Amino acid sequence: MLSASICTIGDEILIGQIVDTNSAAITRALGSLGIRCTRMISLPDDRAEIISLLKSELSAHDIVISTGGLGPTKDDITKDALAELSGSRKYRKDEAQEQIIYNILHSRGLEVLECNLRQALVPERCEVILNRKGTAPIMVFRFPKERFGHPATLYALPGVPFEATGALPDVLEDIRTHHTLEHITHRTLMTYGLAESALAQRIAAWEDTLPADMHLAYLPNPLTGVRLRLSVYGGTQEDAERRISGQIQALKPILGQDLYSEQDDTLEAVIGRLLREKELSLSVAESCTGGEIAHLITTVSGSSDYFLGSVTSYAVAVKEKVLGVPADTIDRFGIVSAEVAAAMAEGVRRLTGSGVSLATTGWAEGEGDGHEPGGTVWVGVAGPQGTRCRKFNYKNDRKRNIERFSASALDFLRRYIIEL
Amino acid sequence: MLSASICTIGDEILIGQIVDTNSAAITRALGSLGIRCTRMISLPDDRAEIISLLKSELSAHDIVISTGGLGPTKDDITKDALAELSGSRKYRKDEAQEQIIYNILHSRGLEVLECNLRQALVPERCEVILNRKGTAPIMVFRFPKERFGHPATLYALPGVPFEATGALPDVLEDIRTHHTLEHITHRTLMTYGLAESALAQRIAAWEDTLPADMHLAYLPNPLTGVRLRLSVYGGTQEDAERRISGQIQALKPILGQDLYSEQDDTLEAVIGRLLREKELSLSVAESCTGGEIAHLITTVSGSSDYFLGSVTSYAVAVKEKVLGVPADTIDRFGIVSAEVAAAMAEGVRRLTGSGVSLATTGWAEGEGDGHEPGGTVWVGVAGPQGTRCRKFNYKNDRKRNIERFSASALDFLRRYIIEL
Numbered sequence: 001m002l003s004a005s006i007c008t009i010g011d012e013i014l015i016g017q018i019v020d021t022n023s024a025a026i027t028r029a030l031g032s033l034g035i036r037c038t039r040m041i042s043l044p045d046d047r048a049e050i051i052s053l054l055k056s057e058l059s060a061h062d063i064v065i066s067t068g069g070l071g072p073t074k075d076d077i078t079k080d081a082l083a084e085l086s087g088s089r090k091y092r093k094d095e096a097q098e099q100i101i102y103n104i105l106h107s108r109g110l111e112v113l114e115c116n117l118r119q120a121l122v123p124e125r126c127e128v129i130l131n132r133k134g135t136a137p138i139m140v141f142r143f144p145k146e147r148f149g150h151p152a153t154l155y156a157l158p159g160v161p162f163e164a165t166g167a168l169p170d171v172l173e174d175i176r177t178h179h180t181l182e183h184i185t186h187r188t189l190m191t192y193g194l195a196e197s198a199l200a201q202r203i204a205a206w207e208d209t210l211p212a213d214m215h216l217a218y219l220p221n222p223l224t225g226v227r228l229r230l231s232v233y234g235g236t237q238e239d240a241e242r243r244i245s246g247q248i249q250a251l252k253p254i255l256g257q258d259l260y261s262e263q264d265d266t267l268e269a270v271i272g273r274l275l276r277e278k279e280l281s282l283s284v285a286e287s288c289t290g291g292e293i294a295h296l297i298t299t300v301s302g303s304s305d306y307f308l309g310s311v312t313s314y315a316v317a318v319k320e321k322v323l324g325v326p327a328d329t330i331d332r333f334g335i336v337s338a339e340v341a342a343a344m345a346e347g348v349r350r351l352t353g354s355g356v357s358l359a360t361t362g363w364a365e366g367e368g369d370g371h372e373p374g375g376t377v378w379v380g381v382a383g384p385q386g387t388r389c390r391k392f393n394y395k396n397d398r399k400r401n402i403e404r405f406s407a408s409a410l411d412f413l414r415r416y417i418i419e420l
Numbered sequence: 421m422l423s424a425s426i427c428t429i430g431d432e433i434l435i436g437q438i439v440d441t442n443s444a445a446i447t448r449a450l451g452s453l454g455i456r457c458t459r460m461i462s463l464p465d466d467r468a469e470i471i472s473l474l475k476s477e478l479s480a481h482d483i484v485i486s487t488g489g490l491g492p493t494k495d496d497i498t499k500d501a502l503a504e505l506s507g508s509r510k511y512r513k514d515e516a517q518e519q520i521i522y523n524i525l526h527s528r529g530l531e532v533l534e535c536n537l538r539q540a541l542v543p544e545r546c547e548v549i550l551n552r553k554g555t556a557p558i559m560v561f562r563f564p565k566e567r568f569g570h571p572a573t574l575y576a577l578p579g580v581p582f583e584a585t586g587a588l589p590d591v592l593e594d595i596r597t598h599h600t601l602e603h604i605t606h607r608t609l610m611t612y613g614l615a616e617s618a619l620a621q622r623i624a625a626w627e628d629t630l631p632a633d634m635h636l637a638y639l640p641n642p643l644t645g646v647r648l649r650l651s652v653y654g655g656t657q658e659d660a661e662r663r664i665s666g667q668i669q670a671l672k673p674i675l676g677q678d679l680y681s682e683q684d685d686t687l688e689a690v691i692g693r694l695l696r697e698k699e700l701s702l703s704v705a706e707s708c709t710g711g712e713i714a715h716l717i718t719t720v721s722g723s724s725d726y727f728l729g730s731v732t733s734y735a736v737a738v739k740e741k742v743l744g745v746p747a748d749t750i751d752r753f754g755i756v757s758a759e760v761a762a763a764m765a766e767g768v769r770r771l772t773g774s775g776v777s778l779a780t781t782g783w784a785e786g787e788g789d790g791h792e793p794g795g796t797v798w799v800g801v802a803g804p805q806g807t808r809c810r811k812f813n814y815k816n817d818r819k820r821n822i823e824r825f826s827a828s829a830l831d832f833l834r835r836y837i838i839e840l
Contacts (some may be wrong), residue, residue, distance in 0.1 A: 014457050015606070016448035017649070017684075019441050023462070037434050038469075040445070042460035065572075072617045073638045096533075107795075107815040113617045133816070160640070162820060219437055284711075284732075290718025291704075291711035294732045298710025299783065299819050309738035311712040311731050312704075318729035318772055322742070334836035352738055365721065370443050399719055 002179060004030050005039040005057040009050060009069035009078050010159055015043045019087045022157075029168045033175060034184040034233065035063065038210070045069055050081040058143060058152040063175065068159030070136040072115040079123070079139075082156055086141045088123030095120075096130055097137040104135060128168045128224045129155075134163035140174060140373050153178065185232045185240035187248065190261040190270075192225030192411045199258075206251055216246065223407045224266060257415055267410040268296045268303075274417045275306040280355030280383075284310035285323055285348035287335075288362035288377060292406045308352040313344065323347030334371030336361050338389040341380030349382045356383035356420075358413045362405055365398040377405040381416045388416060421602045424450050424461040425477040429470060429489035429498050430579055433462045442487045442577075449588045453595060454604035455483065465489060470501040470799040478563060478572040483595065486577030490539070490556040499543070499568060500557075502576055506561045508543030515540075517549055517557040524555060549575075549590045553701075554583035560594060573598065605652045605660035607668065610681040610690075612645030612831045619646050619678075626671055634667065642820075643827045644686055677835055687830040688716045688723075694837045695726040700775030700803075702833075704730035704798045705743055705768035707755075708782035708797060712826045728772040733764065740760045743767030754791030756781050761800030769802045776803035776840075784823055785818040797825040801836045808836060 006023045013020050022044060027037040038061070043053050057064045069078030085092070098120035105112045119135045122128055129138035136158040143152045155171050157164045173182075191199060196218050200207075206214055213234070219227040230247060232240035232387070252259060260270050275282055284294050294310035297303055313319040316335065320327055325343040333339040344359035362377030363369070372378075375396070380389045392408040394401050426443045433440050440462060447457040458481070463473050470489070473507050477484045489498030503511070518540035523530045539555045542548055549558035555566045556578040577584045595601075611619060616638050620627075627636055633654070639647040650667060652660040672679060678692050696700055704714050714730035717723055733739040736755065740747055745763040753759040764779035782797030783789070792798075795816070800809045812828040814821050 011637055012649075013444070014447060014460065014777075015451055016444040016446070016457075016642075017608075017639060017647070019439065020460075021439050024436040024439045027434060031435055037436075038464055040434065040460075040462035044458055065675070071638065071640065073620045075555075083512075085435075104815070108615070108616055110618065113621060115617050115620065147522055160642075162642070162816070248803045263746075280737075286711075286714075288718075289715075290723075290727075291706075291714025291716075291730060291732070294711025294712075295709075295715050295822075298732075298734065298784075299713075299822065301818055302735055303710075307710075308735040309731065309733045309742070310711060311716075311729065311742075312711070313729045314718065314724055315728040315772070322729070322731075322771060329812065351742060352735070402715075402719065417662070 002035045002062045002181070004035050004037045004065065005041065005061040006037055006061040007053065007057060007064060007066040008040070008042045008159070009045065009066055010042075011045050013068070014044050015041050016187070021161055022159065025161070025165045026065055026067070026168065030063075032184070032186065033172060034182050034228065035175070037192050039088070046079055047077045047081045050078060053152065054081070055086055058154060059148045061152065062150065063153050063155070065155045065157060065171070067157045067164045070119070070156065070158045072113075072119055072135065076168050078156065082126070082139060082154075083123035086123055086125040088125040090124045091121040092124050093120050093136055094122055094128045097128060100130060100132060101135045129167060129174060131158060131163055131167055132167040134158055134160055136163070138167045138171065142178075152419050167377070176372045183237055183240070185237055185244060187230045187241075187244045187262070189230075189248065189251070189255075189259060190225060190230040190263075191228065191255060191258045192260055193258045193269065194226065195325055196220040196226050203251065203254055206254055210247065211243075214243070223403050225260070225407075225411075257418065260411070260414060266296075267407060267414060269300050271297070271301055271410060271414050271417065272300045272306065274414065278417065278420055280417070280420070281306050281308050283308045283348045283352035283354035283357045284308060285344040285357065285359040286312045287314065287319070287344070288364045289358055289360045289402055289406045289409065290314065292402055293358065293360065293409055296406060296410065308354050311348055311351070319344065323351065334369055336363055336369065336372045336376055336378055338380070338391070341378040341389050342382070342387045345380035345382035345387060356381065356413070356417060358409055360405055360409050364401045364405070375401055379409040379412045381413050383416060384420060385416070421600060421604075422455045422482045423480075424455050424457045424485065425461065425481040426457055427473065427477060427484060427486040427488055428460070428462045429465065430462075430577070431465050431546065433488075434464055441581055445581070445585045446485055446588065449592055450483075451604060451606070452603045453592060455595070456604070456653075465497060467497045467501045468682060470490040470498060473503050473599060474501070474505055474574065478712070479568045481572065482570065482599075483573050483575070485575045485577060485591070487584045489579045490576065490578045498576065502546070502561065502574075503543035506543055507546040508545040510544045511541040512544050513540050514542055514548045514557055517548060520550060520552060521555045540779065543811040549587060551578060551583055551587055551595065554578055554580055556583070558587045558591065583718045602654050603657045603660065604654075605657055605664060607650045607661075607682070608684045609648040609650075609668065609671070609675075609679060610645060610685050611648065611675060611678050612680055612687060612827070613678045614646065616646050623671065623674055624828045626674055630667065631663075634663070641661060643823050645680070645827075645831075648683070650840040666693060677838065680831070686716075687827060687834060689720050691717070691830060691834050692720045692723055692726060694834065695775075698840055699839065700837070700840070701728050703724050703728045703768045703772040703774035703777045705764040705777065705779040706732045707734065707739070707764070707780055708784045708831065709780045709822055709826045710734065712822055713778065713780065713829055716826060716830065728774050731768055731771070738762065743771065745756060754789055756783055756789065756798055757794055758798050758800070758811070761798040761809050762802070762807045765800035765802035765807060776801065776833070778829055780825060780829050784821045784825070795821055797828070798830040799832045801833050803836060804840060805836070
């Protein structure tokens with residue numbers, strides 16, 4: 001099995017100004033090819049340190065992927081270190097990347113500066129994978145066996161997460177072209193509503209019957225639920241897929257509605273498909289979630305086909321005036337209550353004329369108001385089957401609570417729509 | 421200056437199942453003492469690998485902080501590795517931590533298992549800092565000069581972020597007690613509206629005059645703009661802060677309104693402060709940004725003091741009916757136009773009675789409609805100084821365009837409010 005090391009370059013990570021999310025994205029991508037990442041390192045913008053560490057990582061691994069240190073400003077010295085490491089004496093201009101630099105800057109209405117064009121220059125001993133999402137090209141250095149005791153490849157990616165992850169498909173393709181990889185077949189199932197431990201208990205009997213060469217991984221994420229990944233290493237893809245499908249057929253009745261997708265998916269994408277299928281439109285009324293639910297729904301391409309709009313009613317007056325929640329209901333039951341969630345859902349459905357609607361009212365932080373404690377959200381769904389409400393409670397910080405409220409609300413909506 | 425290395429132990433990071441947030445929190449804490457973290461490493465749950473890497477990190481650094489690998493389940497082998505590394509032949513029980521284990525499990529209504537009590541056992545050659553938030557104690561190993569060529573200390577923290585960060589104050593206190601510390605002073609400035617390269621060019625003359633011991637770093641982020649960080653290592657804090665302040669005073673007129681904060685900040689937080697200062701309330705009408713702007717505004721704690729609410733008018737009918745945008749305006753100028761952005765901003769301001777309002781209408785993806793191409797957003801702000809509009813254009817994917825539209829809209833609002 002090929003081994004890899006991921007090196008992130010940049011003082012901003014070492015001083016804790018930003019959290020490194022690239023390494024996790026890269027190792028997941030490598031994992032999909034069956035390549036095992038056995039080390040991740042963050043190192044400073046220091047030329048000597050970069051050279052020395054990359055050398056030691058290249059000696060210990062087949063593949064090294066670096067990110068960062070490739071911006072246009074002068075605190076970036078990575079490229080220079082890479083030139084020395086690869087024994088490049090000169091830089092050459094990559095014309096295709098230069099064209100991309102022009103295109104990107106022009107499309108943003110920005111002047112093309114000399115420091116921008118310098119980004120198209122690469123050490124002569126590297127191959128370039130074009131960066132279509134940014135200005136710094138991806139540089140590929142292939143070292144022969146003699147150099148580090150085994151053939152080793154270094155991929156230098158930019159640090160901007162959007163660009164680094166954007167380059168991954170091309171990097172994986174390059175790895176596939178240059179190495180013989182054992183085939184791995186993965187299938188992902190998405191569940192929501194069960195904690196990892198409860199899920200493990202529910203499916204324990206099924207899991208015990210899995211053949212030895214089939215691996216099950218639990219990948220919990222509070223915002224998308226627990227992802228289950230079934231993998232088979234080796235064999236033909238056709239055979240592996242047939243065997244995995246058989247296991248999934250056996251698992252589906254055990255999971256029931258807690259299974260929301262048989263591919264890597266989000267709740268909002270699944271809801272979009274369900275709404276299309278049932279020819280329903282959707283509107284949303286948010287209080288504590290403050291726009292996050294509408295945001296999630298509209299990240300799905302084509303959501304304008306079914307999403308009519310939303311009202312974020314942060315102020316009580318907006319709840320009353322725009323959504324028509326009776327002042328009396330708020331006074332009697334409290335602003336965070338089933339009754340207010342129901343009135344908000346019904347109000348936004350009336351306002352927009354949507355087929356179904358979803359509403360949230362809760363306390364994202366603090367002590368609550370005596371009716372309900374902080375961390376509580378009431379979710380309401382209104383639609384052809386009437387109005388339903390449910391309460392959820394989390395004990396995280398403000399930001400995380402908002403995210404979990406939103407995910408739980410979307411899942412509650414999903415279960416409502418399924419039954420229509 | 422003392423140097424530190426942070427080592428995270430655990431397969432879950434190396435396979436990308438979780439993102440390492442502990443390292444950023446730890447290095448920020450160390451930075452506050454003027455201790456410079458020069459390496460972060462993630463290593464697998466492998467006894468030999470743990471011992472070998474900790475040895476090499478202890479040889480190269482004064483302080484090594486490890487997190488992870490200390491849970492009650494059997495895949496955790498870190499403690500055993502630490503016993504060998506420290507030459508401990510026996511384990512001893514830490515009575516105070518054992519008491520905490522009992523208290524924590526009882527308070528959660530859980531049975532105290534043998535594997536839980538084993539967590540109170542530590543290698544004999546370590547000192548214990550109590551973990552009050554979890555069951556695994558913090559272990560401190562002090563190595564004499566003879567062992568690694570200099571005095572070195574290893575702090576082994578649990579991996580759960582809540583416990584690791586919870587232990588930091590006690591770890592810092594221990595470091596302060598055992599070392600004489602040099603001071604490090606950072607100041608961060610937030611800019612928006614200039615690309616990194618244009619910013620570098622604008623401030624090049626100022627940057628050239630910086631003294632040699634003052635370091636400037638550019639940290640670009642499309643959603644918060646380019647962050648500038650000025651650092652001084654050594655000297656007294658008072659002197660360093662005075663000198664940095666002097667430089668910032670010289671820089672401010674060069675940056676003008678493109679500088680939005682003199683601390684690590686977000687546009688939405690700055691807008692919140694400006695609104696409080698000027699005693700203005702805010703409402704938002706979103707089309708293409710789909711709730712993201714309201715979401716960003718409400719991630720700020722206390723935003724309910726000035727944020728009244730928002731309408732996401734995805735469907736044309738919602739624009740007309742809820743926001744009162746005249747059908748004729750849409751027909752004449754197109755849905756993505758200055759006129760519609762203005763009418764949306766004025767409509768939501770009227771609907772909610774807010775002091776100022778912000779509106780967006782754009783194409784997050786696709787080809788546009790002949791009036792404006794995909795990637796275009798029109799932003800409108802309405803308030804006491806009348807209504808103003810501006811167009812922005814980006815060429816990213818749907819999700820990224822939504823984020824950039826939102827950031828640009830917030831910045832446009834900020835500039836409007838400043839001038840009130």
